[in-house]
Structures are given as structure tokens and as C-alpha cells.
Amino acid sequence: MSAPLIVVTGVSGSGKTTIGQKLAQRLVVPYAEADDFHPPRNVARMRAGVPLDDEDRRPWLDAIAGWLAEHTDGGGVVTCSALKRRYRDRLAAVSPDVFFLHLDGSAELIARRLEARRGHFMPARLLQSQIDALEPLEADESGQAIPIDGTPEETTTLALAAVREH
Template identity: 45%
Template sequence: MNIPPFRLIVMGVAGCGKTTLAKALGERMGLAMVDGDDLHLAESVEKMRAGIPLQDSDRWPWLDRIGAHLSEPHPHGRVVACSALKRAYRDRIRAQAGEVFFIFLNGDFELICQRMRQRQDHYMPLDLLESQFHTLERPQPEEGDVIELPITEAINDLVCLAWAAAQTHRQHPAPSTTETSP
């Protein structure tokens, strides 16, 4: 039986710890890791740097690049840190990449706001955090390929929980509920 490589997305609002967890998972699982921020067009980065929230028209090509990146061959698989805030965004990635497992880092506004205040050298301004929470469509159980983890856990614990969930999902994938048009 040929087991496909892992395709993981660590998702959530800005400042939740996506990049930190994606890097740790990449190291633990031998996955190629990329920060989805690195796949944004320069124009989108400039919008965010200026405090202008991205629109869906800005995001669709970015999501396509993420899906294409995930689908590229790698012996063990790939992990991407990507907000994937709406179900339509997750579905877009699924359509490009095939079977993907999402790890949703969930935390409250105040804690994430505090974390963002401590970050340095990141283009995402704190005042866009509210728009991220407004845009967020929390993954629902029928999506089947998402695990939710609290950002209050230590990174080593998050890695262990995500690793176990990804392994379980790989062995027993949930039926796809992504709607497709005829």
C-alpha cells in the first residue's frame, strides 16, 4: 500500500503561533515547511503593512499558490502556516492540494493581541487582528479533516497532539464533505 506524503496546514488568525508550530512539525516529521506569508504577492504584503485588510480577490491566487506548493512532491510531505480563515479558503486549498489535514490554533482575542504586541519585524499590524477574528469561520465537525488545538498549550505538547491527530487522520481519513459543483 502506497501511503501519500503528509499535507498539513497550521491555521488560525495572525499571532496565534502558526509559524512556530509549523516549523516544529516540519522538524519533527521531516516535512518541508513554508510560511504562507512568504507566498503572498508584494502588493498584498504592502496592503497589510498599511493596515488594509485583504479582500477575497487578493486571497484566491495566494491560496492557489499554497495548494500548488502542498501538492509538489516531497518524500515525507509538506506543512504550511496559513490563516485559512474561511471554509471557502480551506476548500480552495483542498481543491488544489488534494487530501490536506488542518490544525486550527484557537485562542481568544486578548491573548493573541498580547502576543502580537510582543512580536517584532512582522508586517501584520495589530489593528488588523480584529478583521481576522471577524473573517474567521471556525472549522465545523463536518469538515472532518481539522483538529482544533488551544494556543495555551506548550509548543512541545501542541506538536505531540498535532502529530498524533495527523497520524490518526492518515490511518482513518474522514469522508470528504467538500461540495463540488457539477
């Protein structure tokens, strides 16, 4: 098997950046932050409290898919909310080695995290729109849900185990 291409998914505040960075460090592969792929218009919409729609997400998903395609030989970890099956299908089309790690936690836990977060363009008031849009991983998708109620180190260990099982 070639090096894994891991997409760390979940709603805003689930810990994608923290877990993605830790996982990439432990696997010694490149890391990319999905927020860096958003066009300025998307960032402005989210700052204004406007949820993104599918058309807003299209160029963002295309850019993330491009990053995955560039890393098919050496593997890598990228974050992406990938809330809907069709978004994950777009990313999975890049390679059979794409594996999704969905960070899963209660709305209450995630809301507390968002309220404590500073300096991010995604306001906590958009959390419910993401929860409403979320389509959990399906049995035929390459991936696994990981609980986020432990420490970041515990969550990373669970994520790493899931990747190694895959």
C-alpha cells in the same frame, strides 16, 4: 496512506510559523511559510493596516495550493490563515490527504502575542478583522482545532497526535 499534507491555520499571532516549523521537523517533511507566498501588493496593504479581501487572497491561495500540489507524494507542512471555509476548500481540492490544524486561542492571548512580536508586516490592529472573518472548521472538514494556551512544545505534541490520529 501517503505522507500527510498539513495546513497549519489560524489568525495572525496564533503560532502558525512556530508550530508549523516544529511539526515539519518532527515529521521530517518540507515546510513552507504562507507569508512568503503573498504578492508585494498584499504585504503593502497589510503594512498599511488594510485588511485583505477575497480578491487579494486569491493569488496567494493559488500559490499555496500549488506548493501543496508539488508535495503530494512526500507530504509537507505549510502555514496559511485559511480563515474561511471556501479558502480551505480551495486548498483541500489539491489532495484528499490535506489535513487542517487550526490553532485556537483567546483573542486576549493572541493580542498579547501580536503586541510582543517585532518585525512582522501584520499589525496587531488587524487582529479583529481576522477574528471577524474566521469560520471555524466544520465537522465534514479534514482537520482538528488545537488549543494554543500551552507551550509551543505542548501545542506541537497535540498537533502531532491529531495528525497521527488522522
